[in-house]
Amino acid sequence: MAVDTEADLRRQELRGLDRLDSTRTRRPLVRRLWDATWPKVAALALALAGWQALAATGWKAEAGFGGPGPVLRELWAALTDEYAGNGLPTVWDAIRVTMTRGVVGFLLATVVGLLLGVAVSQSKILRAAIGSLITGLQTMPSIAWFPLALLLFGIDESAIVFVILIGSVPSIANGVISGVDYVPPLLVRAGRNLGAGRVGLYRHVIVPAALPSIVSGLKQGWAFSWRSLLAGELLVAIANRPSLGQFLQASRETSDTNYMIALMIIVLAIGIVVDVVFNAFDNRLRRRRGVAPQP
């Protein structure tokens, strides 16, 4: 570009500064996947090695505690339905029942938690009335609710769902409340000045600004749901409803330690998979806002 005038020179300077100033780097996908994967694989290998070493010392061998080998064989057998065929429910039936309860309970908790969060963040009176109660409920172990739930609902699905709700609604509501509380006032001002009314302000400023906090509330809500659910399943055995909790309980009764640990691995794995999904969403949100390190 030829430099004719002062104005052209200025424009070139400006463009030069812009290009020097703005950076956009993201490593290639394969590299990112590798960087995210190898530490996990290494950690897993270390954990297995440690477990094997512990089992080799003969620690708690009398209680049936074995190394990763027999447990993983047991896990494989369970997942491939090797024990099916004699009319008994399989581990997949149990996973299905438990997951259904978890998902239904969590979705219900999401609806209730979001509504409650919006209501409390909007109303000074509600906040004064139940703001600290919500946080208080969050600290209460959900298993403490089970005796009451059993009295109220009997040995029934609704007792389990009730406890899931009690356990996870506060986290979800708190996510909304703190998200709304921490919306930068400057953005609200800017939104108003750009012509946003009450609804527009919510839709285009407050909700998107609060979204990361809402998502982390949901993530925590899921964790509480899952915990409450497994605790509940240990206590509440419903006929013809095989669940992971019931399977765990049964393996204790039969002193089948390897099978029990295999079941625990399944419970952990489900928790991790759901967490990975939430994290992927959360990271994307944060990356778009420039508050997450580039993975």
Next chain:
Amino acid sequence: MTTTTPTAGAATGTTGGPAVALRDVSKRYAGERGVLALDGISLDAAPGEFVCLVGASGCGKSTLLNLVSGLDRPTSGTVTVQGDPAFMFQEHALFPWLSALDNVAMPLRLDGVGRRERTLRAREHLAAVHLEEFADRRPHELSGGMRQRVALARTLATKAPVLLMDEPFGALDAMTRDLLHDELESIWRERRLTVLFVTHNVREAVRLGDRVVLLTSRPGRVAAQYPVEIARPRRIEDPDVAALAGEITAELRQEVARHGR
């Protein structure tokens, strides 16, 4: 913003006369011994005029802009503005979850303009600040100067005839600031905007303004007004700019020293 009260309030009109008119405006903040931020300010800005407000801390510059924008109401006196003014802050105040283009399109979106139309118009406004090639970047991927230009493009998209700027270039390095002065000046001329520009930087005020208004501190009053008759385009390093800035600075220093006695 259409309320008019005889003693206090803000009014909107589109007839002739000044684009912004403050008549004997005072602002006292709440409380029995509330701070008197502004004391009897009378100030006009003609349509298309670039007015710079300078003063030390506590001169109520931000209060004044808030009153003109309608975010706040005067304790007494009247504020009249033609149309809804657009506000540009010291921090860019861009929405971090939106691209530059979507940020610029936000006022149009809030106004109910359809997606195609608003994208088209937002692109034009981005082009006005020479950022069309960065349309899909998010604020965190842009430099401070670029963010302020996106913010400027966003205020332009409101089509507001009056632009209120609260030290918009205060946090930028000198070179970027010089370039943004040129940008702002050319946009102001092309679009015949009325600008109220608050700054701590007296040279910047002289570089940009048709008129520089010096305010006193605690309470804020108009101490003096300086018409800037230096031909445009100006450079901040022009001797004429430096001379007038020196004169205003001397006055400002006296005003600051008064508070040290």
